[in-house]
């Protein structure tokens with residue numbers, strides 16, 4: 255049975271997994287949580303967050319856990335560098351995005367700030383810009399201090415760090431008007447990746463549930479997790 259990936263086109267954590275699957279050339283079935291509906295999805299994945307992976311009817315969530323599973327199960331095209339320290343650096347780079355950036359920029363956080371803590375829209379905007387800025391500054395510094403100026407984050411081929419970076423940059427540019435000028439190394443890697451087939455295949459417009467446009471969901475209404 256092919257793997258099943260529960261995601262939606264705009265789900266940046268899911269985009270990481272889609273890039274990994276494409277780089278490793280692993281076939282999978284894409285299941286749109288948008289089409290399925292959240293109630294049904296929560297019965298499959300009690301966390302209610304995307305993505306989740308179904309392996310022969312056994313399901314688990316969290317993009318990093320899924321990426322580790324793929325790395326262990328499909329080792330032929332590794333995503334992590336061979337050198338143990340570089341592996342640590344690539345993992346730390348990815349985790350900075352998942353834990354220090356993505357975890358606090360998702361709509362459920364902004365909705366809580368707005369709806370329950372009464373932070374106004376200007377405050378929410380500042381929150382978003384501040385954490386993008388802090389995050390990208392840190393990542394740019396990591397890239398500047400690498401032992402070699404590879405074309406991708408930690409090597410001559412895109413891997414673990416790049417597949418975390420690209421969805422976060424895409425989201426920053428297309429949804430939050432983040433100016434990438436202060437981050438030339440990040441912007442360069444993003445430009446090299448975004449034209450590669452695996453990154454194109456994983457991108458939001460290529461997903462079956464993409465509807466041609468994207469309107470940022472309201473933080474004033476709704477309690478969806480997004």
Ligand SMILES: N[C@@H](CCC(=O)N[C@@H](CS)C(=O)NCC(=O)O)C(=O)O
Nearest residue numbers: 265266267303304305316317479480
């Ligand atoms: N730590 C989780 C975060 C996943 C997450 O927050 N995903 C968001 C969108 S990127 C989500 O699924 N929101 C639920 C919804 O859309 O209702 C992971 O890396 O998988």
